[in-house]
Amino acid sequence: MKSGIRVRQAVERMRPYHPPLEGRTDKLRMDFNENPIGCSPAVRRALARLTAATISAYPEQGTVRRKIAKYFGVAADELLLTNGTDEALSLAVNTFVEPGDRVIFVEPTYAMYRFYSELAGANVVAPRYDAEMCFPWNTVLTELRKGPRIFFLPNPNSPTGNLLAPAELRTLLHAARRTVVVIDEAYFEFSGVTVIPWIRRYKNLIVTRTFSKTAGLAGLRLGCIFVNRELAAKMRKAQSPYPVNAAALAAADAAIKDRAFISRTVREVRRGREQLEQGLTKLGVRFFPSGGNFLLVHFGAGAKKIVAALERKGILLRDRSNDFGSEGYVRITLGTPGQTRRLLRELGAIL
Ligand SMILES: Cc1ncc(COP(=O)(O)O)c(C=O)c1O
Incomplete structure (x- = not known):
């Protein structure tokens, strides 16, 4: 039955985004770049300590926000949770973009840049990485000079x-003077490159x-x-009053204290990376260098079958072929050495 209710044209025009959302928790999840070893035990203890008073009250974020700001080396009013x-992406669009404004990003990339831009009725400009995954410098610099x-x-x-x-x-920042x-x-913890300290130098940087x-x-x-005080205040104006729940605040407070857990994650992922790269090389599978906790691999024409066969074995990978317009591109989240051994064993048997 048709309701006859009209929705916004921007919503009608959007392509639906369907990430697999169900039935993942008991599998070996190498599909969504999550943490392969879970979370810090200190986080679970903090959640168990939540009181009825905390749960039944609207969340108060001031104390935790100050601690998180300190952890990242910024002032509390330069941080929004x-x-x-x-x-955060949605808030940036809501704060700065009018319908018809241009928003730029290089694809394939994280789907939500396009999602929120299209939802706001923005005019999306999306140059692409080439077949060797090179950044399209000329196009991006030309587009930035037009001031999206x-x-x-x-x-x-x-x-x-x-x-x-x-x-x-x-x-890029110098070319983008009129652009947020x-x-x-x-994926900072895996790449080691951050520009958080630059928020005071570049007034257009978030x-x-x-x-x-x-x-x-x-x-x-x-x-x-993380953004300068002036824009932080503007963005706060555009944000709902309780965006972050009490459990997330308690968990973050515990998480930033357990630096050992973060180091352990990075260490395990680094070992997993070496092992996966060696294993893929032995199997003759091409992969691209990655600064994150994942590798983009090219399985070629058999990609769909490989991903389906691994899924039957309880291992989830993310087929990204649609983003590249040709079959074969799969993203693998890096796991621990044990998880990587399991993946390589199954992959070896399939190939
Ligand atoms: C580049 C990038 N940004 C953001 C996110 C999502 O972050 P969050 O879970 O904080 O929304 C992802 C998740 O895969 C990502 O790849």
């Missing part, structure tokens, strides 16, 4: 893994971080925006 990076409203730049990018060096980021540049550092990856809190949804 968000419901995952996703809300927002430039979304994940560093490193997912799924390609591209990592830009600080000097390259400086070139959102540098998404979701940096985002997430607790979903290294901290292992994807299920609680917590992200951060």
Whole structure:
């Protein structure tokens, strides 16, 4: 039955985004770049200590926000806490983009840049990485000089893994003087490149971080925006009053104290990376260099079958072929050495 109710044209025009959302928890999840060892035990203890008073009251974030700001080396009023990076991206669009404004990002990339831009009725400009996954410098610099409203730049990018060096980021920021540049550092702990200290130097720079990856809190949804005080105040105006829940705040408070857990995650992922790269090389599978906790591999024409066969064995990978317009591109989240051994064993048997 048709309701006859009209929705916004921007919504009608959007392509639906369908990530697999169910039935993943008991599998070996090498599909969504989550933490392969879970979360810190200190986080679970903090959640168990939540009182009825805390749970039944609207969340108060002041104390935890000050601690998180200190942890990242910024002032509390240069930080906004968000419901995952996703809300940070949405907030950036809601604060700065009018319908018809241009928003630019290089594809293939994280799907939510396009999602929120299209939802706002923005005019999306999306140059692409070439077959060798090279960043399209000329097109991007030309487009930036035209002054789009927002430039979304994940560093490193997912799924390609591209990592830009600080000097390259400086070139982009200099070309983007009239544009809000959102540098998404979701995978910072694996890349080691950050521009958070630059928020005082570049008045148009927003940096985002997430607790979903290294901290292992994807299920609680917590992200951060780092930006100068003036824009932080404007963005806060556009944000709902309770974006982050009490459980996420308690978990983040515990997570930032357990630096050993973060180091352990990075160490395990680094070992997993070496092992996966060696294993793929032996199997003759091409992969691209990555600054994140994932590798983009090219399985070629058999990719769909390989991903399906691994899924039957309880191992989830992310087929990204649609993003590249040809079958064969699959993103593998890096796991621990034990998990990687299991993947390589099954992959070897299939190939
Ligand atoms: C580049 C990038 N940014 C952000 C996110 C999502 O972060 P969050 O879970 O904080 O919304 C992802 C998740 O895969 C990502 O790849």
